Amino acid sequence: MNQQVFNFCAGPATLPQEVLKAVQQELRDWQNLGVSVMEVSHRSKPYEAMAAEAEQDLRDLMHIPDNYKVLFLQGGATAQFAMTAMNLLGKSGQADYIQTGIWATKAIKEGSRYGEVSIAGDCTENGFSRVPQQSELTLNPNADYLHYTTNETIGGLEFNYIPDAGDVPLVVDMSSNILSRPIDVSRFGVIYAGAQKNIGPAGLTIVIIRDDLMEQFLPFTPTVWQYKNHADNDSMLNTPPTFGWYLAGQVFKWLKRQGGIEAIAEINQRKAQKLYAAIDQSEFYSNPIDLMNRSWMNVPFVLADESLNAAFLEQAEARGLLNLKGHRSVGGMRASIYNAMPEAGVDTLIAFMAEFEQKNWQ
């Protein structure tokens, strides 16, 4: 394809072009070894050095305190729905969850298989347009953890605050907004994220876990699903997702070159604000989410005349604006604008939307 394309896919998502170009070179010959990184033992010195550097870069970017382990695992965020529960429910066997949408629902369902789950806050009643605020939460002080989804990738609903659960550790699914803006890692017990949105290719899952939370796993937890075993083996208990780890490392370096998370957050905010402004200014497009919880990463919107959906998508694609179709469960459109989406991609989308509206809506 000769035309410049902008890929708005929610995941696996677009990667920085600069990173992809560098990786192409390295696929022929990585570190003068005559083979690609995919063909090298994870126990070799060059691989171990690369893996450690990637971890350090992530630590630098997120300012991860020393009492947290960073794990590079397989299984996706879906495996974490079970792994968090199996590893943390060994004290009271009780957990609080906040219900914010499709991904939270999946986490709740899985957590309920292993313990006594309570819903501490729920946005079902407001149609998933606003997250429950602190005063609306009903918290169990004996819970082994409070779980929530920091950004609902499908609904486009993002937390605008970190709940205070006292001594109860916060466990968060940060799959779709990790690395998008600065966060205080020390406020969390466990942060997990599938890589395929803001980190790298699918197949890698990042877990950031506080040291003291690794001893309360349920007795039946399989060896390969115990955080402690992975931590004790520097994520090399078994063969890790070697290519994903390497590519994530390249993305971390790219992020550092952009000025780190603080700098990328400014761009993310600007990209999101201009897209929401374009939606709000028009009578043709709309987004139902409360202003304070609008996601910076996933912007769903609907057309006033849904019979124009197919034409919208077809014409967008012809302009190089790919994968704008909303999730099959909700319909409409969704523009995922992760770190690697250039601002020019958002500008081109906004221009296309205005043009489409003008041609099709009086």
Ligand code: PLP
């Ligand atoms: N959680 C969130 C917020 C997601 O967006 C996704 C995937 O899109 C998942 C969990 C599931 O991730 P995985 O496919 O890596 O299991």
